Amino acid sequence: MRILKIQTLRGPNYWSIRRHKLIVMRLDLETLAETPSNEIPGFYEGLVEALPSLEGHYCSPGCHGGFLMRVREGTMMGHIVEHVALELQELAGMHVGFGRTRETATPGIYQVVIEYLNEEAGRYAGRAAVRLCQSIVDRGRYPKAELEQDIQDLKDLWRDASLGPSTEAIVKEAEKRGIPWMQLSARFLIQLGYGVNHKRMQATMTDKTGILGVELACDKEATKRILAASGVPVPRGTVINFLDDLEEAIEYVGGYPIVIKPLDGNHGRGITIDIRSWEEAEAAYEAARQVSRSIIVERYYVGRDHRVLVVDGKVVAVAERVPAHVIGNGRSTVAELIEEINQDPNRGDGHDKVLTKIELDRTSYQLLERAGYTLNSVPPKGTICYLRATANLSTGGTAVDRTDEIHPENVWLAQRVVKIIGLDIAGLDIVTTDISRPLRELDGVIVEVNAAPGFRMHVAPSQGIPRNVAGAVMDMLFPNEQSGRIPILSVTGTNGKTTTTRLLAHIYKQTGKVVGYTTTDGTYIGDYLVESGDNTGPQSAHVILQDPTVEVAVLETARGGILRSGLGFESANVGVVLNVAADHLGIGDIDTIDQLANLKSVVAESVYPDGYAVLNADDRRVAAMAEKTKANIAYFTMNSESELVRKHIQKGGVAAVYENGYLSIVKGDWTHRIERAEQIPLTMGGRAPFMIANALAASLAAFVQNVSIEQIRAGLRTFRASVSQTPGRMNLFNLGNYHALVDYAHNPASYEAVGAFVRNWTSGQRIGVVGGPGDRRDEDFVTLGKLAAEIFDYIIVKEDDDTRGRPRGSASELITKGITQVKPDARYESILDETQAINKGLDMAPANGLVVILPESVSRAIKLIKLRGLVKEEIQQQ
Ligand code: ATP
Ligand code: ATP
Ligand code: MG
Ligand code: MG
Numbered sequence: 001m002r003i004l005k006i007q008t009l010r011g012p013n014y015w016s017i018r019r020h021k022l023i024v025m026r027l028d029l030e031t032l033a034e035t036p037s038n039e040i041p042g043f044y045e046g047l048v049e050a051l052p053s054l055e056g057h058y059c060s061p062g063c064h065g066g067f068l069m070r071v072r073e074g075t076m077m078g079h080i081v082e083h084v085a086l087e088l089q090e091l092a093g094m095h096v097g098f099g100r101t102r103e104t105a106t107p108g109i110y111q112v113v114i115e116y117l118n119e120e121a122g123r124y125a126g127r128a129a130v131r132l133c134q135s136i137v138d139r140g141r142y143p144k145a146e147l148e149q150d151i152q153d154l155k156d157l158w159r160d161a162s163l164g165p166s167t168e169a170i171v172k173e174a175e176k177r178g179i180p181w182m183q184l185s186a187r188f189l190i191q192l193g194y195g196v197n198h199k200r201m202q203a204t205m206t207d208k209t210g211i212l213g214v215e216l217a218c219d220k221e222a223t224k225r226i227l228a229a230s231g232v233p234v235p236r237g238t239v240i241n242f243l244d245d246l247e248e249a250i251e252y253v254g255g256y257p258i259v260i261k262p263l264d265g266n267h268g269r270g271i272t273i274d275i276r277s278w279e280e281a282e283a284a285y286e287a288a289r290q291v292s293r294s295i296i297v298e299r300y301y302v303g304r305d306h307r308v309l310v311v312d313g314k315v316v317a318v319a320e321r322v323p324a325h326v327i328g329n330g331r332s333t334v335a336e337l338i339e340e341i342n343q344d345p346n347r348g349d350g351h352d353k354v355l356t357k358i359e360l361d362r363t364s365y366q367l368l369e370r371a372g373y374t375l376n377s378v379p380p381k382g383t384i385c386y387l388r389a390t391a392n393l394s395t396g397g398t399a400v401d402r403t404d405e406i407h408p409e410n411v412w413l414a415q416r417v418v419k420i421i422g423l424d425i426a427g428l429d430i431v432t433t434d435i436s437r438p439l440r441e442l443d444g445v446i447v448e449v450n451a452a453p454g455f456r457m458h459v460a461p462s463q464g465i466p467r468n469v470a471g472a473v474m475d476m477l478f479p480n481e482q483s484g485r486i487p488i489l490s491v492t493g494t495n496g497k498t499t500t501t502r503l504l505a506h507i508y509k510q511t512g513k514v515v516g517y518t519t520t521d522g523t524y525i526g527d528y529l530v531e532s533g534d535n536t537g538p539q540s541a542h543v544i545l546q547d548p549t550v551e552v553a554v555l556e557t558a559r560g561g562i563l564r565s566g567l568g569f570e571s572a573n574v575g576v577v578l579n580v581a582a583d584h585l586g587i588g589d590i591d592t593i594d595q596l597a598n599l600k601s602v603v604a605e606s607v608y609p610d611g612y613a614v615l616n617a618d619d620r621r622v623a624a625m626a627e628k629t630k631a632n633i634a635y636f637t638m639n640s641e642s643e644l645v646r647k648h649i650q651k652g653g654v655a656a657v658y659e660n661g662y663l664s665i666v667k668g669d670w671t672h673r674i675e676r677a678e679q680i681p682l683t684m685g686g687r688a689p690f691m692i693a694n695a696l697a698a699s700l701a702a703f704v705q706n707v708s709i710e711q712i713r714a715g716l717r718t719f720r721a722s723v724s725q726t727p728g729r730m731n732l733f734n735l736g737n738y739h740a741l742v743d744y745a746h747n748p749a750s751y752e753a754v755g756a757f758v759r760n761w762t763s764g765q766r767i768g769v770v771g772g773p774g775d776r777r778d779e780d781f782v783t784l785g786k787l788a789a790e791i792f793d794y795i796i797v798k799e800d801d802d803t804r805g806r807p808r809g810s811a812s813e814l815i816t817k818g819i820t821q822v823k824p825d826a827r828y829e830s831i832l833d834e835t836q837a838i839n840k841g842l843d844m845a846p847a848n849g850l851v852v853i854l855p856e857s858v859s860r861a862i863k864l865i866k867l868r869g870l871v872k873e874e875i876q877q878q
Contacts, residue, residue, distance in 0.1 A: 193484020427453025785818020
């Protein structure tokens with residue numbers, strides 16, 4: 001077996017609208033192409049031995065053991081690789097359930113589709129599955145050590161990809177609320193929402209969190225001073241820089257017990273609490289010096305440690321944090337008890353799990369010693385042995401929810417403190433013996449205010465009720481159930497995408513909104529180009545959706561991008577499908593026009609249920625997409641008699657119709673005439689029917705988004721298909737006594753479209769300079785020839801400079817074949833060189849004639865035309 005290609009999908013795609021995270025592996029079964037599993041000796045046994053848990057896969061028989069039954073009876077290796085890849089991820093703790101396997105048009109080559117949670121792990125699992133199956137085929141087994149290594153690698157990939165518990169809680173809550181999110185490329189930034197409505201977070205800091213508040217909170221001494229000046233109870237203490245000052249400082253805070261900590265530390269690093277002697281104090285001073293130059297000396301306050309979380313001015317959760325400890329059972333030693341606790345699957349390293357493993361340090365031994373134990377003592381049943389002095393979860397502590405117990409006066413105090421420091425999200429560390437009584441009564445203190453507090457003790461406390469603190473953050477960032485989205489209008493089809501996208505963006509601009517749009521020529525925001533290039537894939541969509549100025553996104557969505565990585569967004573408000581025609585067939589395992597329709601249908605199917613799929617009623621395959629989408633339907637048609645549209649309107653639907661020379665919106669009993677086609681420059685005075693169709697689609701897409709008829713009209717009237725705006729799309733030049741038209745038509749459907757315009761050219765002879773990209777199929781060139789014979793009075797057949805692997809002369813021969821098939825007496829000649837062919841066409845142009853150039857290089861063609869002297873670009877004026 002050989003993996004030919006691995007693709008990673010990250011959005012709605014050809015295989016599934018709902019499952020966005022899929023790996024597509026193109027797999028050549030090679031020698032196994034004709035050997036089902038039952039014909040490979042020992043394969044079934046070897047597979048069951050390596051992965052007994054495959055028993056749990058139902059597969060098509062729909063019952064426990066169903067998949068293994070198929071392996072025993074005989075199934076193809078691609079299918080087995082799929083199940084193995086899923087199972088490997090499962091064994092590494094990633095729950096994935098979706099898979100598909102299909103043979104491509106090339107026998108023996110399969111597409112294996114598997115779901116992933118982490119894309120690197122998904123690709124790894126795909127490759128490992130091929131390795132595993134091949135090993136069983138060759139040797140009857142897969143070594144246990146290798147399997148273990150695979151699973152460990154997968155676990156590591158999964159762990160490294162984890163966002164951390166706080167961010168995890170936030171994005172989960174965002175998903176629940178339908179707020180889209182994405183990871184930005186730097187600094188662990190998370191974007192919630194799109195465009196102008198997006199908000200950013202980094203861990204639990206938001207883009208509203210003030211820098212002054214953060215800096216103040218990070219300076220413990222300054223925090224205490226500011227709070228003390230407001231009458232807030234804080235520990236009595238002082239800051240020193242030399243050991244010589246320690247004695248005096250201890251006296252100042254009122255003698256032992258004391259606390260020593262670094263001035264700017266966190267996570268409990270370098271802190272010693274409950275210091276009772278000079279020796280301990282000296283050691284603690286040294287420990288704190290490891291972390292910070294300046295040292296805080298404080299009175300030690302007896303009590304329990306609480307974390308009070310304040311979001312947007314309100315206390316949303318309270319947790320009591322208990323330092324790492326073990327409880328004796330009368331049998332095990334302290335060391336054994338620690339070992340046992342660390343086995344808990346909820347305990348991980350650092351912050352990646354709900355709890356952290358207990359690790360011993362200097363204070364652990366001191367605490368044990370004070371309690372009269374060593375690691376080898378056996379504490380009596382029920383005795384608590386503390387192993388850490390501070391309760392930070394990151395040193396193995398646990399948390400108990402106390403949200404319902406905090407005293408209202410403490411709530412008031414906490415909220416006031418956070419206002420004084422100036423933070424939108426803050427965690428207060430409060431030491432007091434009982435949080436359900438006012439601090440002042442118990443000599444409790446606020447030890448510290450934390451910016452960017454961790455959420456995990458609240459969302460996953462070891463005891464008590466989990467609190468949805470991420471919900472409070474979302475309420476603050478997106479009040480009144482805002483979704484953070486901006487309207488997304490996605491445009492697909494075989495022909496006319498760029499034109500329709502540009503026109504739609506132009507219409508939308510009439511509303512005064514900032515429109516971001518992507519096309520085959522580049523990405524634009526408002527009136528400016530952001531970057532040029534073929535930007536019709538998900539990455540370009542992200543440029544628009546991440547932009548803080550964009551209010552509306554209009555995205556040309558091409559076949560290639562959907563196939564390579566899926567849509568760059570989860571759902572659109574409007575999905576326009578213009579047409580489906582033969583083009584690019586045979587590329588990317590899309591071999592038939594129906595498969596192509598299924599691919600383009602992803603755009604229609606990914607529309608929100610309350611949005612609109614704008615569909616071409618005149619194209620059978622596009623109209624049929626209505627059955628597949630959950631969205632509302634809006635049809636456009638060039639045929640005012642369309643039965644489909646008539647019925648749709650009767651049922652209360654909306655449509656855009658070309659009737660009596662007008663582009664109109666029809667809704668219910670009413671026809672809203674937008675404009676006469678003749679008045680719309682893009683339609684070349686109404687002579688280019690396909691442009692009318694594009695204009696109908698754009699108008700309808702705008703209309704269902706509540707753009708007014710007046711604004712749509714203004715947009716249609718002012719949009720010009722000029723060379724500068726839309727190079728290569730129906731650019732008509734007036735050369736004095738004849739005209740030249742440059743168009744980038746390169747497939748049969750667009751030839752037809754241009755043909756409709758050319759046929760309307762009745763003033764003189766029509767000359768065509770034609771050719772097509774070399775990577776199309778032979779029959780496509782023949783079709784082009786046939787169409788050209790019907791459209792032009794004289795044909796010059798040329799080839800592209802870049803023949804895309806085809807031998808020179810082959811394309812022109814095929815086109816010629818097509819021409820003579822339909823018109824044996826057709827007038828034509830072959831000039832392979834594009835420049836020469838164009839020049840010949842222009843040289844022979846008769847009076848009032850039209851030279852239609854379908855070039856490889858639009859800019860070169862336009863240059864050649866302009867060399868002919870004073871040229872006026874023809875724009876239809878109203
Ligand atoms: P984190 O940032 O993880 O909250 P930190 O390193 O910033 O920790 P502090 O919050 O200042 O350190 O102290 C850690 C813990 O030590 C406190 O939550 C509290 O339990 C205890 N502690 C600190 N100062 C005192 C004190 N003066 N009296 C009693 N306990 C204290
Ligand atoms: P690409 O796949 O190259 O990005 P596109 O779908 O973006 O193409 P446009 O650039 O808008 O299409 O138009 C390319 C050519 O297709 C036009 O110049 C015209 O010849 C033809 N065309 C445009 N609209 C239609 C249509 N609705 N039906 C058929 N052909 C069309
Ligand atoms: Mg703290
Ligand atoms: Mg395009």
